[in-house]
Amino acid sequence: xxxxxxxPGPLSVPEGAIVSxxxxxxxxxxxxxxxxxxxxxxxxxxxxxxxSSGNKEDGRFTAQVDKSSKYISLFIRDSQPSDSATYLCAxxxxxxxxxxxxxxxxKGTLLTVNP
Amino acid sequence: xxxxxxxxxxLIKTRGQQVTLSCSPISGxxxxxxxxxxxxxxxxxxxxxxxxxxxxxGNFPGRFSGRQFSNSRSEMNVSTLELxxxxxxxxxxxxxxxxxxxxxxxDGTRLSIL
Numbered sequence: 591x592x593x594x595x596x597x598p599g600p601l602s603v604p605e606g607a608i609v610s611x612x613x614x615x616x617x618x619x620x621x622x623x624x625x626x627x628x629x630x631x632x633x634x635x636x637x638x639x640x641x642s643s644g645n646k647e648d649g650r651f652t653a654q655v656d657k658s659s660k661y662i663s664l665f666i667r668d669s670q671p672s673d674s675a676t677y678l679c680a681x682x683x684x685x686x687x688x689x690x691x692x693x694x695x696x697k698g699t700l701l702t703v704n705p
Numbered sequence: 706x707x708x709x710x711x712x713x714x715x716l717i718k719t720r721g722q723q724v725t726l727s728c729s730p731i732s733g734x735x736x737x738x739x740x741x742x743x744x745x746x747x748x749x750x751x752x753x754x755x756x757x758x759x760x761x762x763g764n765f766p767g768r769f770s771g772r773q774f775s776n777s778r779s780e781m782n783v784s785t786l787e788l789x790x791x792x793x794x795x796x797x798x799x800x801x802x803x804x805x806x807x808x809x810x811x812d813g814t815r816l817s818i819l
Contacts, residue, residue, distance in 0.1 A: 622804055633709070633795055633810035634748075678748065682804055692738070692761055693797075693808060697747035 593617050596679055596696025605705050609666040613679035613696045616660065620694070622682035623655050625664045628698065629675045637677075638664065669703045676700050707732065709798050709811035717817045723784040726814045730777050730798030737779040738808060739771060742793040751794075754779055755802050783816075791818045 596613045603609055611625075622641050626634035638653035640646045640662075646653045654663040662681075666673055679696040710729040718724050730737050738761075739751040750763040754773035771781045777798075783790055793815050797808035 624807065626810075631812070633797075633812045636807045636809065639807050680748075692750040692753065692763065693740075693748075694750070695740075695748040 593620075593694055594679065594681060594696045597699055598697055600700040600702060602702045602704060603669055605669060605671060605703055607669050607703070609669050609673070609701060609703075611664040611666075611677050611679075611699050611701070613662050614660055615662075615681060617683060618657075618660065619683045620660075620681040623653070623662050624680040624682075624693070625651075625653055626678040626680060626695075627673075627675045628678060634678055671703050671705050674702045709796055709809055711794075711796050711811040711814050713814060714812070715815045715817075717819060718786050719819050720786055720788060722786050723782065724786060724816060726781045726783075726794055726796075726816075728779045728781070728796030728798075728811060730779070730796075731809055734798035734800055734809075735777050736799045736802030736806075737773055737777065738797045738799075738802075739779070739781050740795045740797065741765070742795055742813070743791075748795070751781070753802060760802065786818050788818050790816065792816060 594615045625638040627637050628634045640653050643655050643657045650667045652665040676698040678698045680693045712727045736755045738753040740748050742748045753761040757773045768784045773779045793813045795813045797810045799806040799808045
């Protein structure tokens with residue numbers, strides 16, 4: 591079983607739709623959760639960074655973490671064609687001492703928002 | 706503020722050769738991590754450097770190595786290249802590599818092995 595599972599899509603939605611992207615994980619030691627957006631031929635760009643269970647909102651983006659279910663989500667409201675990209679979830683399982691961490695990524699979901 | 710810069714952007718090599726990729730982190734950032742991205746495996750962690758020392762390593766063979774210089778710039782070397790090494794190699798930097806510091810990525814080096 592992979593540590594982080596993410597549906598690769600592709601996901602195609604009309605402009606203005608609410609998009610829901612999800613990841614599940616198996617290792618309860620993951621403590622920090624991120625969502626990155628990656629445009630074609632570009633590196634990943636950090637969108638959201640959360641630690642605790644619950645919701646975190648930033649503009650049209652909401653990140654949700656449910657540690658009891660080992661499930662994280664990213665919601666995009668009023669989606670725009672410029673949101674078309676691959677969305678990657680990432681998690682940190684850090685060593686004691688707070689440093690020396692690595693990111694474990696999902697494989698990414700390809701999203702297309704059609705005008 | 707300039708972002709993470711990776712050079713070259715594209716590289717074509719043949720099997721058996723070796724290659725060196727370069728990464729300049731964001732000014733002031735001292736932690737540099739390297740990742741390999743392929744369609745099949747996604748993004749996988751290679752290693753992380755801080756203050757010229759490798760602190761963390763992923764599950765890659767010894768053909769993959771790296772180093773960091775006193776100005777925090779980092780290089781990654783792959784020896785005896787194999788077809789399966791074709792990938793996008795990404796570098797990410799953060800201030801000191803602490804868990805509460807997000808990593809910022811460059812646009813990567815696309816390596817193709819013929």
